[in-house]
Amino acid sequence: MKIALLSIGDEILSGDTLNTNSQWIGQQLTDVGCSIIQQNTVRDEQVSIISALSQFCVLSPNYIIITGGLGPTEDDITRQILFDFVGTDSTFDEEYWHELSVRFERYGKSIPESNRSQALVPIKGEIIPNEIGSARGYKFNYEETIIISLPGVPSEMKKMMEKSIIPSIIETGIKPKCIRTLRTTGIPESALIEKISSATQINHGCKLGYYPSLFGVDIRISNLESDPVDSLANEIYKILNHSIYGEGKITFEKVIVKLGLEKDKTVATAESCTGGLIGHRLTDISGSSRLYKGGLVVYSNEAKINLLGVPAKIINVHGAVSSETAEILAVNVKNKFNTDYGISVTGIAGPTGGSIEKPVGLVYIGLATQKGVNVKKFLFGNHRKRNKLRTSQAALNWLRLSLLND
């Protein structure tokens, strides 16, 4: 099922409005097995709208879904352009006009004349009801394409999609795609692709997509049938193993909290360069209080010395950003909170504060467990916020891998 999306509105082109409508429709329709072949955003202007529709029709999509341009204001001109494009006259719906007037009165307002256009009904075409707004939608059969026109207000558009459009698309007997998204962390995109090439470069018949972020790379595998998807996923699992932390929409933080609860473990954090980010991420998950007991943000040397017992001598000799400091912080925060794990991070977030010996991006992460303590050294980049995010990710991933083996 091929879908083309047309967004109408100068406010989208100028960036005043973020086009979340296209994303939402894309997600919903991809999930039920459609394929979005193109999305255009055009101005509130006859020639642009008609030319976009004509270009779409060349692609013979099953549906063209238009959002925007159905309001009562002067620049909302889609309605008449559409009627002309599909070649239909319209009549005035007195009953709906009356209904609209009553709705306005209910809020103590009289209906503006400019709303009259919203009561127009095409002779060749259907009306799509709008339960929460005044602009109804339209549905036309045009050549081999069904053209749908919806208001641009997201809440109204979504309700109409959910109530009318998506069910009618599903009814056509469309077969949803089989999709699995393997979420990985700890391996950069290019290295990941190389690592799994023995699985991906054979003839598996699936579509593969890689979606990198600061936190990791999602691998999306899709096919019309589930067997090839599962078999490729299995091969990738064999190679990546625990670098895959979950599937689908599950978040990294949720995986860790869930794992912590399953293993009945507790953790405390001693954060320097991340400033509280690790605790913040864990506490984004409801139920995290059973795993996460709290922590210290030891941003100053005094705090490291006075509140987490790092000897001043260690800081003087090895520095606040050192393996030695990370080790003591991890052990002492574990003891202070009486938890199973203690995580510490200390590093140079940047952009200033680096030296040749200790460049910006240098980070030590410590993990204290009941078996002892370990420290790992990382070298991230020059960007402060990204260094913080990457540090938190590396620390939480180490916790996750330890929980898995515990």
Place this chain on the structure above:
Amino acid sequence: MKIALLSIGDEILSGDTLNTNSQWIGQQLTDVGCSIIQQNTVRDEQVSIISALSQFCVLSPNYIIITGGLGPTEDDITRQILFDFVGTDSTFDEEYWHELSVRFERYGKSIPESNRSQALVPIKGEIIPNEIGSARGYKFNYEETIIISLPGVPSEMKKMMEKSIIPSIIETGIKPKCIRTLRTTGIPESALIEKISSATQINHGCKLGYYPSLFGVDIRISNLESDPVDSLANEIYKILNHSIYGEGKITFEKVIVKLGLEKDKTVATAESCTGGLIGHRLTDISGSSRLYKGGLVVYSNEAKINLLGVPAKIINVHGAVSSETAEILAVNVKNKFNTDYGISVTGIAGPTGGSIEKPVGLVYIGLATQKGVNVKKFLFGNHRKRNKLRTSQAALNWLRLSLLND
């Protein structure tokens, strides 16, 4: 100056990725006086990319700006398609390949062969440097249009736009709009609009836009001339005063850190429901260590009792989420870190854990200063992450207002 935008990527069409790039480019270029005439999103596929470029060329834009499709993976095919479209051969840039290899080595990795395509250089066309990523951009003269191709990673795309593209567009002598963005916090959008209506409802000739987020509302005032913008901004300042925390792109966190340094003050945090978010936000700013000394994340009752001296009786009688607890946390964290301010937050982030007496969204914020301690009560909503963000915003705003008066 007419601009057409082309976004390339199946992940945008399927809704896996929200197309914030087009919005950002739209805003930036509208601000400098350009007009975005159309935006298309197409699949990572030759026929779609070429047909979109051809259709754009019919509109004779001054610029076509393409984002996406320049990564090293198999589905990133834009580069070669573009070279073919504008009719240029390419050479392999050994020097850049060496530079890339060194960059990878610095992070302890060897460069994958798949990155080789990123070292290709068109014979007819220019390279646009990428300071923070491996995919460089391209600039071609094609008929009467300049075609720009940039990577889809937002941070890289933005840096390249700001460093190379926007300055070169401004150099053509285009007249930029005068724009001021007043950044406010603490007043909801509808209340804000009503509050400043005496200033906005007179004939000021400016375009006004309101951009709400969880942190506040930005008021954007624009006009071709600066006088009307300044005069309207002045009127709004008279009404909103310190509810405006800054202008333009300055962040809320930066304003607070700057203010703290100017006033030479220090602060410590005791966070319960925010889990470290307040410390995280302050430490996003370089130089924050002179203001922010650290804090405790007292997520459990034991931590509140054992580490910040909240009497068990207070928690038993009044609860961990109470004015009494917030007060003690603020005072004790201030003393523990020996700072000028102590901020505490304790609340029910949700979605579970609420009661009729203490519903989800109930938050107490404490602020201890050298003059004493105060506690404020807030009632946010049902959404956990939003509650955390709103709590951190309210706490930091209180700190900001106190610093202003200190």
